Amino acid sequence: MIETVTDLARLRAIVAGWKRDGLRVGFVPTMGNLHAGHYSLVKLARQHADRIVSSVFVNPTQFGPNEDFTRYPRTPEADTTGLEQAGCDVLWLPTVESMYPFGVGLAANVHVPGVSALLEGAFRPGHFDGVCTVVSRLFNQVQPDVAAFGRKDYQQLAVIRQMVTDLAFPIEILGGEIVREGDGLAMSSRNQYLTAEIRPQATVIRRVLLAMREAYLAGATREQVEADGAAQLEAAGFQVDYAVVRLPDLGEPGNSHDGARVALVAAKLGSTRLIDNVEF
Numbered sequence: 001m002i003e004t005v006t007d008l009a010r011l012r013a014i015v016a017g018w019k020r021d022g023l024r025v026g027f028v029p030t031m032g033n034l035h036a037g038h039y040s041l042v043k044l045a046r047q048h049a050d051r052i053v054s055s056v057f058v059n060p061t062q063f064g065p066n067e068d069f070t071r072y073p074r075t076p077e078a079d080t081t082g083l084e085q086a087g088c089d090v091l092w093l094p095t096v097e098s099m100y101p102f103g104v105g106l107a108a109n110v111h112v113p114g115v116s117a118l119l120e121g122a123f124r125p126g127h128f129d130g131v132c133t134v135v136s137r138l139f140n141q142v143q144p145d146v147a148a149f150g151r152k153d154y155q156q157l158a159v160i161r162q163m164v165t166d167l168a169f170p171i172e173i174l175g176g177e178i179v180r181e182g183d184g185l186a187m188s189s190r191n192q193y194l195t196a197e198i199r200p201q202a203t204v205i206r207r208v209l210l211a212m213r214e215a216y217l218a219g220a221t222r223e224q225v226e227a228d229g230a231a232q233l234e235a236a237g238f239q240v241d242y243a244v245v246r247l248p249d250l251g252e253p254g255n256s257h258d259g260a261r262v263a264l265v266a267a268k269l270g271s272t273r274l275i276d277n278v279e280f
């Protein structure tokens with residue numbers, strides 16, 4: 001049976017007991033409204049740990065003033081059942097007050113320079129500060145040996161890896177594969193904001209990413225690939241924030257096409273902002 005914990009002392013006692021028994025602790029942080037993508041992270045963490053903690057916390061500090069914090073979908077009962085079925089042992093449910101004891105305005109802020117400022121960081125100022133601020137607290141609360149994050153949030157994973165190295169958290173970070181709907185749309189809690197009318201259009205993102213990969217591998221310049229990707233998305237009704245090809249560390253590639261790359265897109269369809277990427 002999964003145990004739901006709302007008290008930090010209880011969480012610490014459980015984890016300390018596991019560690020005394022020599023067990024490896026895995027962690028999957030989430031904002032709830034869970035889907036198969038999250039459950040795949042629990043299963044991934046399970047392959048690297050003996051016990052799993054997952055948190056559900058809709059973190060106010062990572063939402064911009066005009067973003068969807070108050071309407072972010074909350075489905076606690078389904079989340080608990082799904083986590084249990086996926087193999088989670090403890091569901092950690094911090095309150096805003098316990099996460100930010102001095103209030104959000106006085107919270108010690110964790111800022112990871114460089115990678116946080118690119119792409120998402122440019123369109124969502126302060127977003128990664130909020131993510132790092134909450135994830136560092138969650139790491140201190142849970143004290144896992146290993147933690148799993150989805151590769152759909154490619155830049156988030158890169159920012160967290162940098163934070164973990166820089167702040168010397170003794171935690172192994174795993175990146176879980178993107179889980180997709182049957183038609184290729186990357187699973188996301190925000191997909192449910194798409195109206196039935198525009199939902200079919202959302203699959204264009206994946207098709208454009210694959211076309212960007214194909215064109216780049218066939219020798220097209222990065223500038224051409226990016227311009228064509230953005231044009232295809234706009235033609236399909238998206239408002240494009242970016243459609244880019246980057247090095248794995250999100251730096252800009254030079255003229256050489258050698259080595260690993262990632263194509264990333266962020267674009268709005270109606271009022272819903274979607275992100276996706278393809279690594280190659």
Ligand code: PAF
Binds near residue numbers: 030059135
């Ligand atoms: O990816 C998410 O759901 C969130 O950014 C995270 C990592 C749980 C931090 O709030």
